[in-house]
Amino acid sequence: MSQTISAILDSQTSLVQAAAEALPHQFSQCTHALGHIRQAVYLCLTCAVPRGICAACSIACHTDHEQLELFPKRAFRCDCPTAALAHLCALHRTPEPENTRNAYGQNFRGAFCRCGRAYDAARERETMIQCLTCEDWFHESCLSLRERPLSRASTPEAGVPAQEVDDAASEASSNDLPPPLIRADNYDALICAACVRSIPVVRRYAGTPGALMVVRDVPGGPWSVIGREAESGANVEVETVEARKGLDTGVGEKRARSPTKGESDAPNAKRARVSPEASSSPACLAPPVNSLAQQIFDKSLSKMDGAATSSGEEDVCGEGDVFLTEGFRDRWCQCSSCLLSFETYPCLLEEEETYEPPEDPDSGLSLEELGMRALLRLPRERALDGIRAFNQMRDELMSHLRPFAQEGKEVTESDIRAFFEERMAAARGGVGESS
Structure with a gap:
């Protein structure tokens, strides 16, 4: 193996830059x-x-x-x-x-997701998504966003830097799989089904505009998404449960503001009106519930309680995970009842700060600059000794390489190794003689 001096210097510079980008902070x-x-x-x-x-x-x-x-x-x-x-x-x-006071969930045992599989970065083919509230990580297939890969062999992107894989969203790690039902740039946060069931206000919003859910009508059927936001002021067709079953209800197919699948279509006139004088708390402005979403939660709660589900219930299926779109914190209802539901989960109301170590002022410096800084921190006599030792090594290296230049020979790695091995052997011999 042989390299030119310029190639070695370029390689060294790129390594220093990569280290500065990977570890830009002080870890002291x-x-x-x-x-x-x-x-x-x-x-x-x-x-x-x-x-x-x-x-x-x-x-x-x-x-x-x-x-x-x-x-x-x-x-x-x-x-x-x-x-x-x-x-x-x-x-x-x-x-x-x-x-x-620390909470040690299953992640601290090396297990992740509701499937409890161990994570192996070298073999995992799926993108994993973190729940905003419990902070566990979930596979896209376990969230019903795509089919589970058949093989867990190393991904074609194994050589791609980790930050590029993360930032490129789930499509970058698809590995020839079809795109997910909900792309990473179409939502801002995930709340897993278990957390949704424990937060009443999020459960109420599930499946409504901006709170996406993945559902299917029958076991084994195709998955679809409910809760997509309709364009403001547009007439949008509404696919109701009855329409999917082929029933003629006589209900119009278009409305000025389209609720999502299963959303309660009770007219606004039937909502209870709350006078500002009658209550010090604002009226609840949460959207009408999505009936399909609530059926999923009712079924899951029935299974947890061991109760049999009614044969007359809809056959809608899904885990109950909710994907909140951008700006979800501004859309929450601010009435006292809804705010009470957020007390245990302040992260749903305000984005949290995550601690980062202080920046390292030396992270972007070259090896030469770092060496000079190290010399400046030494006492004067020791710094001078270091400079003299460096100059001596430089002169000896130049003498060692001069014959190669004169004869037009290529310098190989073994030639450089031989130079330093000779110096180390001479140093050891010198120590033995002085003793």
Whole structure:
């Protein structure tokens, strides 16, 4: 193997730039002192106890350990300096008690999604999507967005940087699969079915405009999406349950404002009118419920309770996951009843801040610049000794390479290795003679 000097320098420069982009922050401080914050969390697979460590400790304390990135987790405190881990923290040297307030879901056992499969970045073909509220990760196939790939072999995009795969949405990892029913750029956040069932106001919005759901009419039938937002002021055809079943109800096929499939079509005149004088709280402005969506939740709750479903119920199927479109926080009803439902989930009302380590001012510097900074931090005599040693090595290397230039020979990697091995052997011999 042989390379030109310019190729080696270009390669070195690109490596320095890639390192600066991948690690642009300082990792010199454990976040334990910051308390319970939303931050990137890593699971150390080498340490026997399933606990989470911060980004700084993942680099400074567990460098040689096998790790799994869990991505941001809210209200999480780094476990590295606590008694839960036998591995000593190199950044926070004061031993701390275990973090009893941390929540350790199935991700801390290496399991993800409602299917509970382990995640292998080298073999996983599917894009995974994080739930906004529980922060677990779900496969697209488990969300009924696409069929599950038949093979779990390495993806064709294995050589693509991770950030490019993530930013390119689910289509970039489709691996010759058809596009998903809901593209990543068509929604802003996912709330998994289990979380939807536990948040009454989100369950009420499910399937209404801006709260997309994937459903199908019968088991084994094609999946479709309900809750797509109609263009403002346009006459849009409405496909009702009766229309899908071929029943003639005499109801018109077009309306000025189209509800989504299954949405209650009760006229506005039948809504209860709340006078501002009669109540200090504003009237509830949540949209009429989507009947298809509610049937899904009723069936799932019946299964959880062990109750048999009525034979007269619709055969609509689906998990109940909700995909919220952009601006969903501005569309929530602000009445006291709806706001009460958000108390346990403030992330639904306001976007959370995620902690990031401070930027590293040296991350974009070249090796030469970093070397000069290191020399400036040394005492004067030691800095001068370092400069003299560098100059001596440079002169010896030039002398070693001069015959190649004179004879027109190509310098190979083995030639460079031979030079440094000779220097190391001479250094060892010198140490032996002086002793």
